[in-house]
Amino acid sequence: MRSLVCIGGLVVLCAVSGWWAIEWDGRTAWFLFYSFAYLSLYALAAYGALKRGLARLEAGLSSQAGPIRRCYAGESVHYAALWSEASRLLPGARLHWEEQWVHQGTGVRTVVRGELAPGARLVRLPGLPRGVYVREALTVSASEALGLLHAERRSAGGGQLWVLPRPAAAAGLSGAPVGGRKAASPAANPAVPQVSGTRPYAPGDPLKRIHWRSTARTGELRATETELPAGGRQLVLLDAAGSGGSEGAALWADPLLAAAVEAAAGLARRGLERGQRVRLAVSDAQGSAAEAQGRARLPELLQPLAAVPQGGCDPGAFAALVRRETRRHAEAVALVTARADARLPAAMRGLPRGAAQVVFVHEPGRALPDAVHGWKRQLEAIGCRVTMFAAGAATAAFAPRQGGAGYAVIGE
Structure with missing residues (x-):
């Protein structure tokens, strides 16, 4: 509305000065007429350029956020802004945008605001927590260098943003067995194409x-x-029940589940770096699973972990998942859990000795209960290696990064 009032005022002043120039034929009148005529044409052309540029930019942002876009938790989200047309016609134009994302696991709405400075071509948004986000609304506005004209475009958004977990790189996960023996590191045994x-x-x-x-x-x-030559198969299984004391949306706040997800992501990444074919399965209500080979396919492999715990989790589902998956993939198995599930040793019987590793995620700085030590001895008795992984080892290393000046993330 402000732009239309500005354009209308310039047109009226141009008409008045034109009538004055025709009636009185003075130099001042003709000067004012040409000045207002120039400003009117500039305002019309600038407003049209802003509208066309916003339409192109909205289409570009929509295509880059959907149908599925991936990034890592705490990582700045990059958008290659399509602002070429307006920037060519209107040097110095400024862009403002606002997006509303909804976390599918918790229902929390996050509003992201930012500004694209003149001459910039890349938009960086602050990092978001792990999860699957759906964009509900998008508002893009622009103004020219003088600040007189303003154009705005609203849309319903659309598209999904999958924020993947950051793979843990703790030393306790570096020695998982492969076929009963400790695998050589990639540097010691490089894969030859x-x-x-x-x-x-x-x-x-x-x-x-x-x-x-x-x-x-x-x-x-x-x-x-x-x-690359085939490096065997690696099976990574994740217990989506966390510590076992939370259900539904409350599972997203379970720090042990968050650490278990990052530990599973670290095991999957290590398998891909070794040239193995990795299958990742989760004991959530959806039975999420993915399989990939090659470092470049890590984001695709970690996509099921972004939605954990999708649909919740039955505490007994992990033992059933272990039985089902190990029947087909018994060469190298890594299990990640934050619970001392009494059903797990029975589910792992029959596996070759040394072929399986259990990563137990626990709270740092607290002594483990006697029941956990007894559960650990049962697993070791059947030839399973147990690795203790402190929850803070992953979350401290990958704390969310803050955005730069001019960017804001507001959680509702």
Whole structure:
């Protein structure tokens, strides 16, 4: 409304000065007429450029936030802002936006506000806690350099943001068994790419990758296709019940479950770095699972962990998950739990000795109960290695980062 009033006022002043110039034919009158005419044309062109730029920017933000976008907890969310048209027509234009995200696990609404300075092309939003977020609303506004014109565009938002857990890198998770033996580190036993075939030559491929024999046979340039050798299979199972004392949305506030999720993410990342094919399964109500191989597929593998505990969790579901998954994947198994589940030793009987590791997440600085020590001895008696993992080891290392000046995150 302010922009329309400004444009209307300039048009009226242009008309009045034009009538004055025609009736009195004075230099001052003609000067005012040309000045107001120029300002009116500038205002119309600037307002149209702002509207077109907002439409392009809204489409760009919507496409970058959906249908699914991934980032890590505490990591700044980047948007490549599509502000090219308005910035070309209106140097110095400023952009303001406001997004409302809803956490699907807790229902907490988070309002993110920010500003894009003149000449900038990258928008950084402050990091968000782990979870699945749906954008409910998006408001984008812009103003030109003089601050006289203002355009705004509102939309219903749409799209999802999956905030993945930060993989734990604690020393206690570095020695999980693989096939009954401690696996060599990637630095000590680097994976050597192996030739798996040929493909058409692509611009940018080094000349040493050209397969001359296939090129001579087919008459077109062909390059060798390589892949890392298979490094076995790794099964990572996560107990989504946390410490066992919370249910529903309260599970999101359980620090032991948060640490268990990060520990599972660390085990999965380590398996991918070793060239293994990793299967990650969670004992939530949805039976979430993912399987991947290769470092580049880590975000895809960790996606089920973003929604833990999706749909809640039955305390007895973890033992059932262990029985079901270990029947098909018994080469190397890593189980992450924050409970001394009495059903777990029976569920693991029959596994080869040394093929399984249990990572038990506990509160730091507190003595473990006698029941936990007895449970640990039962697991070790059947050949299972038990690693104690303090909850603070992951959360302290990956504290959420704050955004820079001009950015704000407000939780409702």
